[in-house]
Amino acid sequence: MPADNIAAPAPTSGTGRKTEMPLVRPPAVRGGEHPFVCSSDNNRLIAYEHRVKGAFHAIEPCLRDISALRHDADFVNKAQRLVREQLGFELPEALLDDSWIEGLDIGRLHSWCTFETYRRMSEDFYVKGPLAGGEDAFQAFIEECGFHLIDVTPCADGRLAHVISYVLRLPYGPVRRRSYAGALFDVEDSLEKWVKTELQRHHELTPNAADQPTRYLKVAVYHFSTARPDQEGCAAHGNDTAKAAAAARERLNAFREGVENTYCCGASIDLLLIGLDTDNDSIRVHLPDAEGRMDIEHSISASELFEASLQARGCEPLEWIAEYVRGEQQRGGRSVPADGMVRFVSRLLLGNLSQIDYVRRFHNGMYGDLGHQESFIGTGIGFEEIQLRNLTYFAYLKTVEEGAADLDVGIRIFSGLNVARGLPVPVVIRFDYHGSVPGARERAEERCRRLDRALRERFASLVADCKLHTLLMVRDVVADSAADTIECSALPQRAEMH
Amino acid sequence: MPADNIAAPAPTSGTGRKTEMPLVRPPAVRGGEHPFVCSSDNNRLIAYEHRVKGAFHAIEPCLRDISALRHDADFVNKAQRLVREQLGFELPEALLDDSWIEGLDIGRLHSWCTFETYRRMSEDFYVKGPLAGGEDAFQAFIEECGFHLIDVTPCADGRLAHVISYVLRLPYGPVRRRSYAGALFDVEDSLEKWVKTELQRHHELTPNAADQPTRYLKVAVYHFSTARPDQEGCAAHGNDTAKAAAAARERLNAFREGVENTYCCGASIDLLLIGLDTDNDSIRVHLPDAEGRMDIEHSISASELFEASLQARGCEPLEWIAEYVRGEQQRGGRSVPADGMVRFVSRLLLGNLSQIDYVRRFHNGMYGDLGHQESFIGTGIGFEEIQLRNLTYFAYLKTVEEGAADLDVGIRIFSGLNVARGLPVPVVIRFDYHGSVPGARERAEERCRRLDRALRERFASLVADCKLHTLLMVRDVVADSAADTIECSALPQRAEMH
Numbered sequence: 001m002p003a004d005n006i007a008a009p010a011p012t013s014g015t016g017r018k019t020e021m022p023l024v025r026p027p028a029v030r031g032g033e034h035p036f037v038c039s040s041d042n043n044r045l046i047a048y049e050h051r052v053k054g055a056f057h058a059i060e061p062c063l064r065d066i067s068a069l070r071h072d073a074d075f076v077n078k079a080q081r082l083v084r085e086q087l088g089f090e091l092p093e094a095l096l097d098d099s100w101i102e103g104l105d106i107g108r109l110h111s112w113c114t115f116e117t118y119r120r121m122s123e124d125f126y127v128k129g130p131l132a133g134g135e136d137a138f139q140a141f142i143e144e145c146g147f148h149l150i151d152v153t154p155c156a157d158g159r160l161a162h163v164i165s166y167v168l169r170l171p172y173g174p175v176r177r178r179s180y181a182g183a184l185f186d187v188e189d190s191l192e193k194w195v196k197t198e199l200q201r202h203h204e205l206t207p208n209a210a211d212q213p214t215r216y217l218k219v220a221v222y223h224f225s226t227a228r229p230d231q232e233g234c235a236a237h238g239n240d241t242a243k244a245a246a247a248a249r250e251r252l253n254a255f256r257e258g259v260e261n262t263y264c265c266g267a268s269i270d271l272l273l274i275g276l277d278t279d280n281d282s283i284r285v286h287l288p289d290a291e292g293r294m295d296i297e298h299s300i301s302a303s304e305l306f307e308a309s310l311q312a313r314g315c316e317p318l319e320w321i322a323e324y325v326r327g328e329q330q331r332g333g334r335s336v337p338a339d340g341m342v343r344f345v346s347r348l349l350l351g352n353l354s355q356i357d358y359v360r361r362f363h364n365g366m367y368g369d370l371g372h373q374e375s376f377i378g379t380g381i382g383f384e385e386i387q388l389r390n391l392t393y394f395a396y397l398k399t400v401e402e403g404a405a406d407l408d409v410g411i412r413i414f415s416g417l418n419v420a421r422g423l424p425v426p427v428v429i430r431f432d433y434h435g436s437v438p439g440a441r442e443r444a445e446e447r448c449r450r451l452d453r454a455l456r457e458r459f460a461s462l463v464a465d466c467k468l469h470t471l472l473m474v475r476d477v478v479a480d481s482a483a484d485t486i487e488c489s490a491l492p493q494r495a496e497m498h
Numbered sequence: 499m500p501a502d503n504i505a506a507p508a509p510t511s512g513t514g515r516k517t518e519m520p521l522v523r524p525p526a527v528r529g530g531e532h533p534f535v536c537s538s539d540n541n542r543l544i545a546y547e548h549r550v551k552g553a554f555h556a557i558e559p560c561l562r563d564i565s566a567l568r569h570d571a572d573f574v575n576k577a578q579r580l581v582r583e584q585l586g587f588e589l590p591e592a593l594l595d596d597s598w599i600e601g602l603d604i605g606r607l608h609s610w611c612t613f614e615t616y617r618r619m620s621e622d623f624y625v626k627g628p629l630a631g632g633e634d635a636f637q638a639f640i641e642e643c644g645f646h647l648i649d650v651t652p653c654a655d656g657r658l659a660h661v662i663s664y665v666l667r668l669p670y671g672p673v674r675r676r677s678y679a680g681a682l683f684d685v686e687d688s689l690e691k692w693v694k695t696e697l698q699r700h701h702e703l704t705p706n707a708a709d710q711p712t713r714y715l716k717v718a719v720y721h722f723s724t725a726r727p728d729q730e731g732c733a734a735h736g737n738d739t740a741k742a743a744a745a746a747r748e749r750l751n752a753f754r755e756g757v758e759n760t761y762c763c764g765a766s767i768d769l770l771l772i773g774l775d776t777d778n779d780s781i782r783v784h785l786p787d788a789e790g791r792m793d794i795e796h797s798i799s800a801s802e803l804f805e806a807s808l809q810a811r812g813c814e815p816l817e818w819i820a821e822y823v824r825g826e827q828q829r830g831g832r833s834v835p836a837d838g839m840v841r842f843v844s845r846l847l848l849g850n851l852s853q854i855d856y857v858r859r860f861h862n863g864m865y866g867d868l869g870h871q872e873s874f875i876g877t878g879i880g881f882e883e884i885q886l887r888n889l890t891y892f893a894y895l896k897t898v899e900e901g902a903a904d905l906d907v908g909i910r911i912f913s914g915l916n917v918a919r920g921l922p923v924p925v926v927i928r929f930d931y932h933g934s935v936p937g938a939r940e941r942a943e944e945r946c947r948r949l950d951r952a953l954r955e956r957f958a959s960l961v962a963d964c965k966l967h968t969l970l971m972v973r974d975v976v977a978d979s980a981a982d983t984i985e986c987s988a989l990p991q992r993a994e995m996h
Binding site: 187188191192195196198199200202203204210253254257258261262263264267398399400401402434436437438439440443450454 | 685686689690693694696697698700701702708751752755756759760761762765896897898899900932934935936937938941948952
């Protein structure tokens with residue numbers, strides 16, 4: 001999408017969803033004024049956000065137009081033309097053909113259009129790489145900082161889905177992302193990932209050779225809302241920010257202790273705790289001290305850094321910020337960690353300055369959708385292509401049995417967003433697999449179907465009311481190709497329509 | 499238990515379970531006649547089998563005796579004395595106290611006694627190590643053979659639970675065992691285990707250093723019944739032996755291919771396929787050829803080896819068998835694999851000769867219980883202490899959602915064995931954990947409870963009829979201590995009794 005197409009995002013109210021009370025916004029800062037902000041990145045990112053979210057937001061108005069036409073003589077052709085113009089694709093004929101007999105199933109159409117829009121954005125992501133770039137330079141940078149892999153666990157909340165590409169401005173490819181409710185990642189699973197990474201360094205010398213003195217860096221990102229602290233904080237921690245931070249830190253420490261106790265000979269990892277204000281995407285970094293300890297009370301605020309560096313001119317941004325970070329750490333009476341950690345954190349803060357500017361420029365300094373406004377639920381393992389805020393409610397799980405609590409929260413959110421207005425909940429079930437392992441695809445497909453069955457069993461009353469639709473997809477991460485559709489319940493089989 | 503206490507095992511009919519039609523048995527061979535058989539091992543093993551299985555088999559007769567006493571004046575004291583004498587422990591008072599009002603809940607008593615007997619045998623196993631020994635010599639032996647770890651997947655059928663300690667005469671400690679229905683192990687899970695093993699070699703130099711030119715050996719054991727091929731074969735493969743063998747081989751090849759494709763630089767593993775005749779415990783080994791290919795049609799029979807070696811005198815058994823193995827392989831027109839593989843397989847065959855003798859001596863050449871006669875269902879992850887045949891129906895799983903098919907088979911078996919006679923199904927839920935990882939115990943306990951809930955949901959009608967009881971246990975594999983009980987549904991809470 002060309003930059004001159006950039007406009008204000010489709011207003012949330014246009015989707016028919018609940019709008020929120022007006023809030024006092026921070027003073028608007030004109031974009032491009034801050035010396036450390038990268039305006040070209042911001043323009044590229046807002047174009048992508050507009051294009052993708054605009055496509056999802058266009059679904060409801062389009063269906064409303066179609067609905068108004070339903071008694072027209074040439075309905076099917078007129079409807080298809082409308083959809084082609086407004087959404088860029090055609091509806092499956094099976095969804096329109098018998099509408100003069102059975103009436104138009106708007107709910108089914110809505111889910112199908114949501115799935116199709118997702119499928120197209122997902123394919124676009126893997127085929128064209130609209131957010132790709134900078135991978136090699138980033139890997140070189142982190143190795144200079146003393147790390148070989150960055151593993152980030154944000155909260156699974158949809159308002160943190162853009163944390164890698166937008167909030168921290170990191171390339172999504174080399175950074176491992178595993179979202180969990182409350183940022184409470186699975187320690188055993190993380191240990192397995194760590195083991196796999198270390199063995200790869202021994203066997204394949206990737207991302208670097210095992211004899212290089214670098215470490216695995218695990219980052220957890222909790223979140224809060226300064227504007228509505230009691231309503232729009234982290235649901236998994238009852239909107240209690242201190243609790244969210246302490247729980248994430250505890251999990252980080254458990255992971256490190258697990259590595260140290262399980263593998264002797266000095267095996268260890270580095271840790272970092274970050275808080276995110278979901279109102280305006282500014283972060284605060286709990287920099288570890290020289291002994292690796294992080295303080296919940298003490299953090300370095302990107303918002304304060306933004307103000308402090310407004311007049312910085314004629315300097316190297318990373319160096320300026322590193323000095324600021326050291327100063328802040330010392331002002332807090334804490335020891336300064338290794339240079340590499342300071343440098344890495346400085347890069348995160350630098351990236352975040354651009355994101356602060358982004359929200360100020362394009363979202364008036366505070367998002368219009370402070371609360372949940374996701375378009376669909378994503379569940380299973382995968383979804384690397386979801387790099388946008390508030391697009392997807394994510395439940396990372398292998399089975400409904402283990403992830404029931406997260407799914408229940410998602411269904412509750414969509415009961416408000418969709419079901420209350422008569423629309424079904426669209427759920428994308430997705431499992432990534434390693435195509436290099438024989439039978440892996442078949443097992444991923446079987447996982448999809450098993451999860452689908454368990455989901456339909458758990459939410460049987462929604463299914464009975466046609467208020468839940470599922471799209472089943474698998475993706476080969478080794479081939480790095482687009483995801484393949486296995487099944488879509490919104491696409492009616494003749495037998496299912498009655 | 500002293501050797502002179504060895505007697506015929508408690509007859510299966512004594513448990514009140516169904517006995518089977520008499521079958522034509524192979525000619526009885528007197529124990530100790532075969533030059534390669536280790537009689538002292540056999541005596542030690544039969545003593546253990548008698549002691550443990552005898553304890554389980556004593557439960558029903560004891561409860562029958564108690565039942566006859568139920569209207570006696572001094573019932574509680576008399577009952578406790580009986581149980582102490584016959585089972586070696588006391589009943590919880592809560593199970594007897596109100597029996598004069600509510601009647602004796604024999605079903606609950608039966609499950610509780612089964613759990614207590616299991617708990618005691620499990621504790622005995624970890625504390626006293628009745629089957630331990632020979633670990634270091636075995637590790638040295640396999641490394642000479644060119645392997646650093648032996649990973650065996652038998653079918654989860656209870657008639658293969660003794661495959662490590664009895665059928666193959668291997669020390670259970672260094673050998674990794676993962677049972678799966680139909681021997682169809684999870685390739686992704688196996689890859690993770692392989693990765694963990696290889697990293698340990700790099701980091702901790704255990705079991706040996708990564709620069710040693712040894713390999714990981716994966717063994718799959720399928721099974722069949724020569725006496726009742728159409729009823730007592732592998733249920734997971736519809737009693738089709740060729741299908742069972744082919745499916746296990748396919749899974750082995752998939753694992754090897756997965757390792758080779760995922761880790762470059764010549765990473766690979768060795769494979770071995772074994773068939774077990776569950777009537778008499780004789781094995782057949784599908785020796786790979788020099789290129790690692792295994793032939794379903796061609797195998798080396800331990801029964802034939804037993805006969806062929808009857809007169810072998812004044813020779814080194816392993817060398818004699820290795821020569822035999824090479825000859826058999828060449829007679830089949832197949833190339834001979836590396837010396838190490840031949841030597842290792844020879845050791846398996848040598849061990850199996852003792853087991854063939856064991857079944858001939860102590861079980862008249864063919865087991866009285868050709869079919870399922872398990873005492874309880876074991877589910878979760880763990881159960882290293884189960885090294886006895888037909889004691890446990892095993893369902894290795896993390897969630898009911900994934901393992902439903904295996905659990906359904908187990909419940910069906912116990913519906914015949916127990917429920918049809920009015921007795922509940924005793925299910926032990928167990929998760930092993932690594933105590934070195936903070937929070938691992940709590941997560942294992944939570945896994946137990948989650949599995950318990952899901953199990954009770956799936957088999958709700960059994961629960962409603964009080965025909966399902968569960969014992970929840972966790973065990974720290976790092977501390978290598980006995981398992982801890984978390985909960986036992988057979989031990990009534992006052993509120994639960996009504």
